[in-house]
Amino acid sequence: MTNIDPDNSREWAAQAYALLKRRQEEQKQELQKAEEQKKELQKAEEQKQELQKAEEQKQELIDITNKDKIIGQSKTVAASELGEFDDNFTWSAMVLAAQGKKINQISIDEIDWLTKLRRGLEETRKGFVTELLDKLGDDPLTPESLDDLETLLIRADVGIDSTDKVINSLRTKLNEEVLGGEAGIKFLKKELKLIIDKPIKNSGTDLLVPQKGKLNVWLLVGVNGVGKTTTLGKLAYLSSKSNYKTLIAAADTFRAAAVEQLKVWGDRSNVDVISNQSKNADPAAVVFDAINSAKKRNVDLLLVDTAGRLQTKNNLMDELAKIKKIIDKKVPDAIVESLLVLDASQGQNGLKQAKSFAKSADLSGAIITKLDGTSRGGVSLAVSEEVNLPIRFIGAGEGIKDLRPFNSFEFVEAMLADK
Ligand SMILES: Nc1nc2c(ncn2[C@@H]2O[C@H](COP(=O)(O)OP(=O)(O)O)[C@@H](O)[C@H]2O)c(=O)[nH]1
Ligand SMILES: [Mg+2]
Secondary structure: OOOOOHHHHHHHHHHHHHHHHHHHHHHHHHHHHHHHHHHHHHHHHHHHHHHOOOOOHHHHHHHHHHHHHHHHHHHOOOOOOOOOOOHHHHHHHHHHHHOOOOHHHOOHHHHHHHHHHHHHOHHHHHHHHHHHHHHHOOOOOOHHHHHHHHHHHHHOOOOHHHHHHHHHHHHHHHHHOOOOHHHHHHHHHHHHHHHHHHHHHHHOOOOOOOOOOOOEEEEEEOOOOOOHHHHHHHHHHHHHHOOOOEEEEEEOOOOOOHHHHHHHHHHHOOOEEEOOOOOOOOHHHHHHHHHHHHHHOOOOEEEEEEOOOOOOHHHHHHHHHHHHHHHHHHOOOOEEEEEEEEEHHHOHHHHHHHHHHHHHHOOOEEEEEOOOOOOOOOHHHHHHHHHOOOEEEEEOOOOOOOEEEOOHHHHHHHHOOOO
8 A cells, every 4th residue: 555565664664663662752751750840849838838938939930830831731732641562553553654654753642633534435445345355355456346336436425426436447447457456445545535625636735734924714514413613613623723813703503502512612622702792692793893993903814603404495595695795895815714524424415515605605625534443535525526626635424533634545544455
């Protein structure tokens, strides 16, 4: 699957594992030290209170600041624990190595993420690569095996257009040379990656990040329950962790619990939430307030949560248009991204949603969620090919770290991992 041979890569992965283990030990020691410092500080503070009550207010202030710093540190999101040196680790390390990562550049978070992605795509993969390899054995690909592959691709929700494209390329290739099972999978990976990469290339931006010096507004749109609010919470974390000044607008005013849900996410990453608690508040008015705040605070990224269902679908689209109009009017030079959130487990239904939103909501990208669990990840290909939407992020879990910028290489490797 990669351009490195398996013996070397296992060795490579073992070295990476040892390095991560050492680093984790060091971190643990540092944490312990910080804990001890904290205790000492608290002790010192108590003694001081006994000894010099009113006089040394100044010194006390410094101590309290120090204490807050240390306590603040332990309040941040917990560091990840290094798991076993198993097949998941080796595979993840290989995928990172194949992208040119050096041993000392990989992190536990990255390994965790790839492991999650691979597990999440297991269901998609099972009815696919495993079956295909079983059918093929070591024999070269034949026109009949292409028929099997076609069925498997369609079943994995890859969509008719993408499937046709891939099968036609393979057929042409087969006319030129003999392809064994392994080579067939390699060729298939390349073709699938081309399909997903096309809208990304067309957009002119490989990686979606807020532009510094401007207000970036990202609207999260999509039907109820696909994961808009959760994704927004994870984005707020990613963004504030990367030092972008971030603000959240709670413009889903139709679900009573939506604001509370957002506030919990905001708290986790220290991002403020602008909301209007009154019943049936106007979503566009919330966005209006949020833009005012964003301008005052010099915010880099404003994340807008929107409603997934109104009385009728037209209403929903009108509401989104109204929100956009307000943004255009108040900050004409803002960079606006309308990101459609799609639940991978909904398969073809997700494709339908993408088509319908694309018609009226002027989308600029997609975010695929719920790639953990029983997913049908193939829909990412259908959305790329049939709706021309660049996939910007993918989510695989309900935790704050379970969202990553989309990486087509990793995605295709996970979808077609052959172990
Ligand atoms: N397993 C899993 N669950 C998710 C993911 N993203 C969201 N969810 C869950 O899906 C449900 C609906 O999410 P929510 O963000 O409220 O959807 P919204 O209606 O589009 O805002 C919640 O129970 C989330 O915890 C994901 O990537 N993986
Ligand atoms: Mg929501």
